[in-house]
Amino acid sequence: xxxxxGFSEVVxxxxxxxxxxxxxxxxxxPFIYLISASFSSATSVMKNEVVLFPKEFTTKAYRxxxxxxxxWLSYLNTLFYxxxxxxxxxxxxxxxxxxxxKERWAPRKAMSLFIxxxxxxxxxxxxxxxxxxxxxxxxxxLGILLYPAISAFYVIIFRTHFQSLPASLEESxxxxxxxxxxxxxxxxxxxxxxxxxxxxxYYAVGRWNSYFWEMLLLSSNKKFPVQVLxxxxxxxxxxxxxIAKALxxxxxSIPTTIKFAAIVITTVPIILIYxxxxxxxxxxxxxxSVKE
Amino acid sequence: xxxxxxxxxxxxxxxxxKWLYLMFLPVFIWxxxxxxxxxxxxxxxxxxxxxxKGIFKSTWVGLTNxxxxxxDPYFPRLFxxxxxxxxxxxxxxxxxPIILAIAFNxxxxxxxxxxTQTISYLPYFISSxxxxxxxxxxxxxxxxxxxxxxxxxxESINFLQIPKYFRTIFITTGIWQGTGFGAIIYMAALAxxxxxxxxxxxxxxxxxxxxxxxxxxxGLAPTIxxxxxxxxxxxxxxxxxxxxxxxxxxxxxxxxxxxxYVYREGLANRRYSxxxxxxxxxxxxxxxxxxxxxxxxxxxxGTTLW
Numbered sequence: 001x002x003x004x005x006g007f008s009e010v011v012x013x014x015x016x017x018x019x020x021x022x023x024x025x026x027x028x029x030p031f032i033y034l035i036s037a038s039f040s041s042a043t044s045v046m047k048n049e050v051v052l053f054p055k056e057f058t059t060k061a062y063r064x065x066x067x068x069x070x071x072w073l074s075y076l077n078t079l080f081y082x083x084x085x086x087x088x089x090x091x092x093x094x095x096x097x098x099x100x101x102k103e104r105w106a107p108r109k110a111m112s113l114f115i116x117x118x119x120x121x122x123x124x125x126x127x128x129x130x131x132x133x134x135x136x137x138x139x140x141x142l143g144i145l146l147y148p149a150i151s152a153f154y155v156i157i158f159r160t161h162f163q164s165l166p167a168s169l170e171e172s173x174x175x176x177x178x179x180x181x182x183x184x185x186x187x188x189x190x191x192x193x194x195x196x197x198x199x200x201x202y203y204a205v206g207r208w209n210s211y212f213w214e215m216l217l218l219s220s221n222k223k224f225p226v227q228v229l230x231x232x233x234x235x236x237x238x239x240x241x242x243i244a245k246a247l248x249x250x251x252x253s254i255p256t257t258i259k260f261a262a263i264v265i266t267t268v269p270i271i272l273i274y275x276x277x278x279x280x281x282x283x284x285x286x287x288x289s290v291k292e
Numbered sequence: 293x294x295x296x297x298x299x300x301x302x303x304x305x306x307x308x309x310k311w312l313y314l315m316f317l318p319v320f321i322w323x324x325x326x327x328x329x330x331x332x333x334x335x336x337x338x339x340x341x342x343x344x345k346g347i348f349k350s351t352w353v354g355l356t357n358x359x360x361x362x363x364d365p366y367f368p369r370l371f372x373x374x375x376x377x378x379x380x381x382x383x384x385x386x387x388x389p390i391i392l393a394i395a396f397n398x399x400x401x402x403x404x405x406x407x408t409q410t411i412s413y414l415p416y417f418i419s420s421x422x423x424x425x426x427x428x429x430x431x432x433x434x435x436x437x438x439x440x441x442x443x444x445x446x447e448s449i450n451f452l453q454i455p456k457y458f459r460t461i462f463i464t465t466g467i468w469q470g471t472g473f474g475a476i477i478y479m480a481a482l483a484x485x486x487x488x489x490x491x492x493x494x495x496x497x498x499x500x501x502x503x504x505x506x507x508x509x510x511g512l513a514p515t516i517x518x519x520x521x522x523x524x525x526x527x528x529x530x531x532x533x534x535x536x537x538x539x540x541x542x543x544x545x546x547x548x549x550x551x552x553y554v555y556r557e558g559l560a561n562r563r564y565s566x567x568x569x570x571x572x573x574x575x576x577x578x579x580x581x582x583x584x585x586x587x588x589x590x591x592x593x594g595t596t597l598w
Contacts, residue, residue, distance in 0.1 A: 006499065008499045008500065008501060009499060009500045012398070012499075012500040012501055012504075013398050013500070015395075016394070016395035016396075016398040016399060017395075017399070019391065019392065019395040020392070020395050020396065020399065020408050020412075021408075023392060023408075023412050023471065023472065024408050024411045024412060026468065027411055027412055027414060027415055027468070027472065028411060030426050030430065030468075033436065034426060046434060048434065048436075048439040048442075092318060092319055092322060095315045095316065095318060095319055096316065096319040098312070098315060099309075099312035099313070099315055099316045100316075102309070102312060104305075104308075104309065105309050105312045106302075106305050106309070111316065111320075114320075114323060115319075115323060118323065118327040118328075120579050120582050120583065121331070121575060121579045122327065122330065122331070122575060123327075123329075123330030123331040123332070123333050123334050124330070124334065124554065124568060124571035124572065124575060125551070125554055125555060125558065125559065125571065126333070126336070126554065126558040126559065126564050126567055126568045126571065127329075127330040127331070127332075127333025127334055127336065127568065128326075128330040128333075129559060130330075130333055130336075130343075130564075131325070131326070131329045131330050131333060135325065146322075146326070147326060149322060149326075150319065150322055150323070179311050180309070180311035180312055180315070181311045181314075181315070184315070205417055208419070209417075209418075209419030209420065209421075210419075211419065211420065211421050211533070212533040212536070216559065227419050227421045227422075230421050230422065230425065231421045231425075231537065234421075234425040234428065234429075235421070235424065235425060235428065235537050256429065256434070259425070259429065260429070263422055263425050263426065266419075266422065267418060267419075267422050270417055270418065270419075271414070274410075274414060274417055275410055278410050278413065281413065281417070282413070282476055285473065285476045285477065286476065286477070286480050
């Protein structure tokens with residue numbers, strides 16, 4: 001039975017539409033401005049003539065950025081850190097969660113606490129830095145792969161998921177003589193693909209976006225991920241010689257349009273891939289909330 | 293006799309579960325190296341740590357660093373900046389995802405809903421460096437905000453050089469980035485409210501607004517309380533990685549928080565031990581707060597945060 005909406009209903013629903021449209025406009029506008037400005041001439045951006053569409057359309061800023069080899073190198077670094085970092089994280093997270101999901105495993109409780117405690121308490125920034133230094137992982141690609149490898153939060157999500165799988169699967173495989181490693185590889189992992197996709201995505205986004213420890217740990221330009229390079233270009237004024245030479249083109253500082261183009265180039269992959277993966281992101285967010 | 297039996301049982305457990313032990317081994321080592329070793333490193337707060345001498349040869353100074361800490365004129369400022377950023381962030385930021393979720397819940401056009409939801413989650417996945425880069429450009433002297441001010445006949449304001457604007461800029465950025473994604477959890481909670489309740493209310497002649505007051509909001513209440521507790525539990529933590537991208541000496545007065553200070557004094561200025569004392573203060577109080585929040589949540593609805 002569908003009722004006709006009364007006046008107050010119409011007002012209520014309209015307010016909802018207005019709120020949502022407002023949120024979307026506010027969300028999208030900075031991106032639109034950014035893209036338009038990056039395709040505009042430097043003078044029109046300086047004079048604040050760009051509002052919605054590019055003024056005096058030009059791809060000069062992009063040509064300057066793309067000619068700078070450092071940005072491609074940092075892109076490759078980011079791809080490297082993201083791909084291998086995510087693989088490592090996923091593998092270690094599963095290796096942590098599977099034993100924790102087995103009641104018959106004696107150290108289960110102690111090891112759960114061992115991991116969960118790190119969510120509540122940490123040694124802090126300085127000891128962590130000193131440990132990385134002590135392990136000889138400063139300015140090391142391996143260090144970048146290793147330092148954020150496991151998130152306790154995702155271990156718990158996987159553990160909960162493994163516990164929800166029927167025990168009969170394991171029992172029948174055991175009867176056929178399979179050991180725990182074979183069961184995990186052949187039975188459990190194929191059944192866990194959706195949750196693996198969701199967690200891998202969150203790990204990957206975290207890797208792609210991460211800058212703080214990369215900035216602290218890495219000292220050679222050739223190992224920088226793209227976020228650190230971007231931070232150098234836009235935020236900190238301490239430009240390396242090569243960056244300055246490539247991007248200022250004789251001016252006192254890097255032109256705004258070039259900064260905008262650099263932002264766009266580093267962000268476009270996320271924005272392009274994101275709508276297709278959005279379903280998994282939302283699933284992932286909710287997987288997490290079950291425990292919250 | 294009993295000892296022997298116990299030993300035998302233990303050996304059997306290890307034997308049957310050998311693969312589980314083997315799987316966990318790399319994880320165990322990782323946690324030892326990257327989580328527990330740093331915890332051991334906390335002792336430098338009780339030393340006059342010298343990076344050349346190392347932990348074992350540095351001089352022990354007892355509680356000296358903590359005594360300096362509590363009389364440091366910066367300490368109250370860091371404390372209040374940390375708290376205020378979080379409290380204002382909660383006051384202005386916390387209700388918005390709830391409102392957005394309720395709004396989404398009223399939308400019946402599937403395609404419109406899907407597209408707008410996708411848009412609203414997007415900022416959450418953009419890196420802090422990119423977001424803060426955009427903010428810096430937008431609030432700069434020749435930026436978008438000042439362009440609007442100029443059009444309205446005002447002088448340009450150098451926002452990132454004036455302390456009183458920092459909180460607004462930082463919190464607004466957080467809201468822009470987190471509102472859409474934050475709504476997901478409330479939308480899931482809304483999906484759990486039975487449609488029967490709404491139908492019964494319709495029969496009773498309740499309007500949309502009344503339904504929101506008497507069904508939707510009470511239905512969301514448990515989720516709201518839990519989210520609020522989680523936020524209160526982490527009230528001593530601000531996204532220092534984002535602040536570091538935005539602040540500068542001119543606005544330390546409002547922008548400097550515990551973590552940024554620890555980063556600056558400890559890692560940039562190499563006052564390792566003193567900064568670590570501050571870090572221990574923050575982590576310990578933070579730990580107690582999270583613990584309490586978890587305990588209260590458990591009492592309230594029988595689930596835990598972790």
